[in-house]
Amino acid sequence: MSLRRMLMPVALEPRDGAMLAFACGLHHQGVRELLVAHVVDGTGLEFPVVVRTVERARTKLLRMVEPYNDCGMKIEVRVVMGSVFREISALVHQASVDVICCGTEGKSIVDYLFSGSVSEDLALKGEERTMTVRWDLVPSSDAATALARDFARRLVVPTDFSASSMRAVMSAFERPTEAIGTVHILHATDGDAADAQAQMRGLASIAAEYGADAMTVLREGDPAQVVLDYAHEIGATGIITGRRGRGSLGKALVGSVSLRLMQEAPCPVVIQP
Secondary structure (H helix, E strand, C coil): CCCCEEEEECCCCCCHHHHHHHHHHHHHHCCCEEEEEEEECCCCCCHHHHHHHHHHHHHHHHHHHHHHCCCCCEEEEEEEECCHHHHHHHHHHHCCCCEEEEEECCCCHHHHHHHCCHHHHHHHHCCCEEEEEEHHHCCCHHHHHHHHHCCCCEEEEECCCCHHHHHHHHHHHCCCHHHCCEEEEEEEECCCCHHHHHHHHHHHHHHHHCCCEEEEEEEECCHHHHHHHHHHHHCCCEEEEECCCCCCHHHHHHCCHHHHHHHHCCCCEEEEC
16 A cells, blocks of 8 residues: 555646645655646647647656756656546556546536546545545745655544545555655544544554654534544544545535535645555
8 A cells, every 4th residue: 555656647847846846845755656638639639640649748748847857756758648537547547547647627626526636536536545635735846845755754644434434544654754744534423433442443543553753633513523623633644534426416515524625724735545
């Protein structure tokens, strides 16, 4: 479950440079290989035009990653043709990717329902872990690098004791020891905390086996709001959260916890299916 090989989709826009700096900063979190991909929409284009478009995109992509070739990672570029969600999902499996990293606008649920978002679709409907970073959190390359380097310094891992949240807890410890500060394992109760306390003791024991500095925290209230409030309270540098099943219209209508965290958290968010 370690994050060794990462895929980052880019739109070949100027702001993609900050996301590249963020991705390279994740070298401190154990990422060693970065696959940077751009998807060309060839709908309605004749074959010669498609070929020229792909070659121009490849040239631009190579120029974009060149400043980061010495960042400590092996960087590979790919240009593929088709729909972004389908092609990125296919690359995940073809290239044996451990996590997808992408920037997000932090759209509201209404915006998501009516206009959609590739990053949200990958995180809520895809089958692989996705790390999302709101664009406003990476205003510059230096800020992006620092954000990535410090991701696990004050790490919040919400849990509802489901299988995906257990995978999220385990993934928090499977990174270089020197990268981990304090892991805050957080559970939002509905008022009856007796069973939750027992479950949290078990998670604390797992953390101890890894030699990690971990805190278990119980708070009462709406899960998304509890996590957001706690993240602001401690100045969280990262969140890893589980995700039950695949994203759906029904979940979005009632307010997916994962989606709210992606939109509002003050730090990068990893979604663990």
